[in-house]
Amino acid sequence: MLQAASGLGAGLIIVPLLSTLLSTDLVPGPTICGSLALSASMTLSGRKHIDFTNTRPILAGCAIGTIVAAWFIANVPGDSLGLVFGAGILIAVVLSLRAPRFSLSPRGTFAAGSLAGLLGTSVGIGAPVLALIYQHFPGPALRATLAYLYFVSSIVGLTFLHLAGRFATPELVSGVFLMPGFVIGFFLAPRLAAFVDKGYARPLVLIVSTTSAAFLIWRSLGNTGG
Numbered sequence: 001m002l003q004a005a006s007g008l009g010a011g012l013i014i015v016p017l018l019s020t021l022l023s024t025d026l027v028p029g030p031t032i033c034g035s036l037a038l039s040a041s042m043t044l045s046g047r048k049h050i051d052f053t054n055t056r057p058i059l060a061g062c063a064i065g066t067i068v069a070a071w072f073i074a075n076v077p078g079d080s081l082g083l084v085f086g087a088g089i090l091i092a093v094v095l096s097l098r099a100p101r102f103s104l105s106p107r108g109t110f111a112a113g114s115l116a117g118l119l120g121t122s123v124g125i126g127a128p129v130l131a132l133i134y135q136h137f138p139g140p141a142l143r144a145t146l147a148y149l150y151f152v153s154s155i156v157g158l159t160f161l162h163l164a165g166r167f168a169t170p171e172l173v174s175g176v177f178l179m180p181g182f183v184i185g186f187f188l189a190p191r192l193a194a195f196v197d198k199g200y201a202r203p204l205v206l207i208v209s210t211t212s213a214a215f216l217i218w219r220s221l222g223n224t225g226g
Contacts, residue, residue, distance in 0.1 A: 001185040011035070011125035014178075016089055016213055026174055027085055028073070028124035029167035032154050033175025035124075038182035039151035046144025051137065055149060057106045058133070061113025062120070062153040066160050069121035074164035086217035088123030093210050095128045109133060113153075121157040126150065 011031065018026040043050070076084055112133050120126020130149055134142045161167035 001189045011123075011127060012089070012092060015085065015124045016211075024085060025171075026178075028121060029158065029161050029171035030174035030178060031124040032120070032157055032161075033167070033172060034178025034182055036151065036154055036175075037179040038186055039147045039154060041183065041186045042143060042147030043151050046140060046147065049138075049140040049144040050148050051134075051141050051145045054104055054106075054109045054133070055145070057110040058113035058116075058130070058149060059152055059156075061110040061115075062117035062126075062149075063156055065114040065117025065119075066121045066153070066157045069118045070157070070160035070164040070166070073122050073161070073166050083217055083221065085123055086213040086215075088119055088125060089213035090210065092119060092123070092125040092128045093213070095132065104133065116149075117153060117157070120150075120153060121161065126153060 014035075015027050015031055018031065073084075112129055116126040116129040118126075119129060127146060127150055130146055131142075134145055137145070158167050161171075
């Protein structure tokens, strides 16, 4: 619902809260898995509006970024994951606040795809980077194209996380339990988006994300120091 109301990626609100209130084990694999329900639904419903013009270099970049992220996550000690997630969340927040017109050249879209794959696979928040590419597109094309890109890149990301030992049966089960929330939000959003967003949703999401990221970093540094 927040994604439909404010235009922000769902990960910006889900990842910080799951990491701080429940467990860092729910990031990134289960979060990415759960969000497949939303990206698949949006891709299917908006399939006529998908713009395939720049998707090849973007997805190629996503694949490269995903491989790097999967290797990185596989080699990060468990007590340092909070620091990684917190830093990644802050980067996503900064990208959401500063939204310059992104180059649609093959080189520019490949670079954006690489960063999206890196953040998406390591932290579970790749949508804000992809949104920079399509921010000036019409609403239907923006939503459908981003959903398609995120769906494909998520499949790739989960594959490499599995190969890196970070996505197995426990993560899959957790991801499946997250799916109903995405589906319910998808169907409720058209009716309730106008009531949810009165101009406060975007600042609220960014404040929650930033606060949660700072807490994750503080807690991780405290554990490391201990």
